Amino acid sequence: MPAMLAIVLLGFFLGMRHATDPDHVIAVTTIVSRERNMLHAALIGALWGLGHTVTIFAVGSAIILFNLTIPPRLGLSMELSVGLMLILLGVMNLTGLMRRAIEWITCRRFGPGSHSHVILGRTMIHSHDDEEKDEPGAVESPSAANRPPRWRPPWFQTIGLFHFARPLTVGIVHGLAGSAAVALLVLTTIHRPWWAVGYLLVFGLGTIAGMMLMTAVIAMPVVWTGKSFARLNRYMCATSGIVSVAFGLFLVYQIGFVSGLFSAAPKWIPE
Numbered sequence: 001m002p003a004m005l006a007i008v009l010l011g012f013f014l015g016m017r018h019a020t021d022p023d024h025v026i027a028v029t030t031i032v033s034r035e036r037n038m039l040h041a042a043l044i045g046a047l048w049g050l051g052h053t054v055t056i057f058a059v060g061s062a063i064i065l066f067n068l069t070i071p072p073r074l075g076l077s078m079e080l081s082v083g084l085m086l087i088l089l090g091v092m093n094l095t096g097l098m099r100r101a102i103e104w105i106t107c108r109r110f111g112p113g114s115h116s117h118v119i120l121g122r123t124m125i126h127s128h129d130d131e132e133k134d135e136p137g138a139v140e141s142p143s144a145a146n147r148p149p150r151w152r153p154p155w156f157q158t159i160g161l162f163h164f165a166r167p168l169t170v171g172i173v174h175g176l177a178g179s180a181a182v183a184l185l186v187l188t189t190i191h192r193p194w195w196a197v198g199y200l201l202v203f204g205l206g207t208i209a210g211m212m213l214m215t216a217v218i219a220m221p222v223v224w225t226g227k228s229f230a231r232l233n234r235y236m237c238a239t240s241g242i243v244s245v246a247f248g249l250f251l252v253y254q255i256g257f258v259s260g261l262f263s264a265a266p267k268w269i270p271e
Helices: 002-018 022-031 038-066 072-095 099-108 128-134 142-146 152-189 193-228 231-256
Strands: 113-118 122-127
Touching: 002 072, 002 152, 002 193, 022 072, 022 193, 038 152, 038 193, 072 099, 072 152, 072 231, 099 113, 152 193, 193 231
Parallel strands: none
Antiparallel strands: 113 122
16 A cells, blocks of 8 residues: 555656646647636646546557557657647747637637627627627527537637647647657556556646646736736747747757658657
């Protein structure tokens, strides 16, 4: 029991520590840089951690239980996907493609009468059908059929499927890049396969908790400046995009040329 408790605590806190890796922080910062609600930011962190945990658990368990070996070129390619994803997130943030995509998807969810306004630096989306519906004798418009079902949780109706899938997908990509390193580290310290698999699950739970805390902390200045200092908030969003692109390019260079992914003899050390 003491050994099991030690493994659980170690896995949980190392998972929280893993959430603070630079590429993880930059990715979630780029995503939450336009959030205006700390609860939504924490939920984004939880979804990122969930996607990361699913991949770590699935790939890591396969490596542990079936003694799988990942070829260097495949391992480097998985790490390269993180750099490319950071570049994509940064470019979408800087060009406003992310914001326009969110507006377009949200307007489609609320029907053809919906459109957006920018009020005090914040994009507000509404439909005039709602105003007409509130008038006496008004009839419910056909666009109401396109709105989210009422059985969905309120937070899902607020963030939508796109907001739900985006951090989950980013977390899955990050999990692919780190799954081999985590699994190999576990194999060197825990020699019982099923204990090692259990460690991966606890490690993932720690990552979810750590990322929730981190995204909430990151969102604090964003939420505060978004309400009071719109120009400073825009500078912060642009800075997060620039950092994401720069770090993504750095990873692509390191993986592609220094580690030799683009050469005939790649060298890969999971870390």
